Amino acid sequence: MLNISESKMRNLIFILSLCHVFYLMQFYPLVQPGELRDFQINEDSDRMMRYLHKYGYLESIADMTHQKMKSAIMDFQQFVGVVPTGNMDKNVSDMIKLPRCGMPDIQSSRRVRSYGFLGPNIWQDRRLTYRIQNYTDDMDKESVDNEIQRALDEWSRITRIRFKPAKHSYFSDLNIYFSSVDGGGEILAYAYSPVNGTIVLDDDELWTKNTNSGVNLFQIAVHETGHSLGLAHSDEKTSIMFPIYQGYNENFKLNLDDIRGISALYKVNPHQRFTLGGNNERLCWDPKIDAIFSSPDYYIYVLKGAKYWKFTLNFILVEGPRLIRNRWQEVPDNVDAAFTYWNNVTYFLKGPYMWKYIQDQKYKKSQLIDYGFPGIPNDIDASLMWSGNGKIYFFKGSEYWMLNPQQPPFMRVNETYPRPISRWNGLPNNLDAAVGIGGTSYFFKDGSYYKYDDLRMKVQGGYPRSIATDLFGCP
Ligand SMILES: *[C@@H]1O[C@H](CO)[C@@H](O)[C@H](O)[C@H]1NC(C)=O
Numbered sequence: 001m002l003n004i005s006e007s008k009m010r011n012l013i014f015i016l017s018l019c020h021v022f023y024l025m026q027f028y029p030l031v032q033p034g035e036l037r038d039f040q041i042n043e044d045s046d047r048m049m050r051y052l053h054k055y056g057y058l059e060s061i062a063d064m065t066h067q068k069m070k071s072a073i074m075d076f077q078q079f080v081g082v083v084p085t086g087n088m089d090k091n092v093s094d095m096i097k098l099p100r101c102g103m104p105d106i107q108s109s110r111r112v113r114s115y116g117f118l119g120p121n122i123w124q125d126r127r128l129t130y131r132i133q134n135y136t137d138d139m140d141k142e143s144v145d146n147e148i149q150r151a152l153d154e155w156s157r158i159t160r161i162r163f164k165p166a167k168h169s170y171f172s173d174l175n176i177y178f179s180s181v182d183g184g185g186e187i188l189a190y191a192y193s194p195v196n197g198t199i200v201l202d203d204d205e206l207w208t209k210n211t212n213s214g215v216n217l218f219q220i221a222v223h224e225t226g227h228s229l230g231l232a233h234s235d236e237k238t239s240i241m242f243p244i245y246q247g248y249n250e251n252f253k254l255n256l257d258d259i260r261g262i263s264a265l266y267k268v269n270p271h272q273r274f275t276l277g278g279n280n281e282r283l284c285w286d287p288k289i290d291a292i293f294s295s296p297d298y299y300i301y302v303l304k305g306a307k308y309w310k311f312t313l314n315f316i317l318v319e320g321p322r323l324i325r326n327r328w329q330e331v332p333d334n335v336d337a338a339f340t341y342w343n344n345v346t347y348f349l350k351g352p353y354m355w356k357y358i359q360d361q362k363y364k365k366s367q368l369i370d371y372g373f374p375g376i377p378n379d380i381d382a383s384l385m386w387s388g389n390g391k392i393y394f395f396k397g398s399e400y401w402m403l404n405p406q407q408p409p410f411m412r413v414n415e416t417y418p419r420p421i422s423r424w425n426g427l428p429n430n431l432d433a434a435v436g437i438g439g440t441s442y443f444f445k446d447g448s449y450y451k452y453d454d455l456r457m458k459v460q461g462g463y464p465r466s467i468a469t470d471l472f473g474c475p
């Protein structure tokens with residue numbers, strides 16, 4: 001046969017490059033010498049390569065090099081939370097045999113940290129229907145129905161999306177069925193991103209409820225419907241979106257990572273207010289606050305008196321009240337204002353002083369405001385970095401100042417300040433606090449807040465509204 005077809009050629013190159021990998025492997029301490037004897041290097045590395053390719057760690061297996069393999073193994077190790085050695089040791093080769101979801105972990109070489117998203121689409125309708133097309137022999141029909149509905153309801157607790165069984169068998173948003181996938185083991189199930197809605201549960205697994213044996217249908221259904229809603233795999237081991245099945249968990253609950261992920265995609269359920277921790281009683285009873293800022297790790301901190309509360313960016317309470325001085329040791333009670341600048345430094349201001357922190361680490365000794373921000377007065381009411389232009393704004397009484405810290409050589413407030421707050425189209429004087437979240441700024445005064453459209457440069461219609469009910473999750 002003189003005519004070597006292209007695919008054969010590719011196979012040949014593939015085998016040659018495999019040989020190259022194995023050749024290199026002989027000279028790298030990929031396995032402990034003691035393990036080498038019972039380590040099937042050909043079979044295992046081939047399986048490893050296909051696994052890494054299937055789940056998105058290797059873009060292609062056509063032109064493998066040792067370096068690509070190593071870096072893919074490291075990515076995988078990093079994702080599942082073990083030390084990224086890049087070595088194809090026993091731990092890794094055991095890990096790829098664990099039961100898991102059939103969806104890739106890495107989508108188009110974009111690295112995720114904790115939660116991630118599958119693609120540009122989400123469901124636009126908040127009333128979705130589902131159909132269980134067929135059933136497994138492992139459980140009775142009613143149990144399957146209950147476990148699936150329960151799984152969907154987990155996401156409804158957080159979002160406004162409601163799931164109902166479809167009335168007509170061919171019109172349903174989600175279509176769930178049991179079908180043979182890859183025999184028992186490895187892939188347990190898979191699903192697609194919105195708005196596909198197909199969920200396939202591997203009929204070769206033993207599906208169970210409320211028991212350690214078999215595979216827990218409820219948990220897998222929560223995971224797969226997470227994909228159907230647009231969530232990608234998370235590298236947070238306690239997240240339901242972690243790709244490897246963690247076994248039956250009697251006390252299963254969506255964790256913070258899941259909730260942050262899904263509430264970044266869909267509106268939060270307003271009727272069933274919930275908190276992830278902490279206690280909002282004090283804030284509900286008296287929602288006037290001293291200061292508020294968002295942190296580089298995507299949380300919002302609310303300061304009031306000697307205490308602080310921590311919220312997600314969608315204002316779901318995570319923790320608090322806690323003592324400010326236990327976290328930011330030098331910062332006094334009853335601060336005037338606080339904000340985080342783009343360089344991740346958080347500034348706390350009170351009277352004539354300011355304190356700088358990076359996360360919880362003190363950055364510099366306290367300074368006089370007039371020294372750190374020449375031209376800014378003492379005792380300011382509120383401050384924020386405005387997303388409209390990335391500059392810092394300070395508010396006091398009926399006036400405001402703008403500061404551009406990047407302006408060389410030594411920033412100084414322009415002589416055209418202060419200017420009247422009335423220029424902000426709808427903001428009141430004597431503010432309490434302000435914060436920018438995404439492309440929106442929030443201004444706080446007494447128990448009310450104003451949502452500011454940073455693009456159109458005016459207060460949005462319908463404001464002010466109640467801080468307590470809208471943001472602090474109070475009844
Ligand atoms: C791999 O090592 C990690 C600790 O580094 C351990 O938690 C995990 O269970 C190991 N996995 C396997 C399959 O041995």
Ligand SMILES: *[C@@H]1O[C@H](CO)[C@@H](O)[C@H](O)[C@H]1NC(C)=O
Nearest residue numbers: 133134135177178179180203
């Ligand atoms: C369920 O439906 C799917 C898709 O039509 C099919 O492939 C599968 O064999 C069916 N499973 C059972 C258990 O009937």
Ligand SMILES: *[C@@H]1O[C@H](CO)[C@@H](O)[C@H](O)[C@H]1NC(C)=O
Nearest residue numbers: 173175192193195196197198
């Ligand atoms: C979902 O995607 C799969 C794979 O691309 C495809 O076979 C199926 O027809 C899609 N289903 C719907 C409802 O779009």
Ligand SMILES: *[C@@H]1O[C@H](CO)[C@@H](O)[C@H](O)[C@H]1NC(C)=O
Nearest residue numbers: 295296297298342343344345
């Ligand atoms: C600020 O912190 C975020 C999150 O920790 C990080 O991604 C970013 O690079 C940091 N920015 C700067 C300027 O250090």
Ligand SMILES: *[C@@H]1O[C@H](CO)[C@@H](O)[C@H](O)[C@H]1NC(C)=O
Nearest residue numbers: 407411412413414415416417
């Ligand atoms: C103040 O702003 C005006 C107009 O934006 C500008 O022309 C002037 O140079 C600025 N003054 C200083 C000291 O930067």
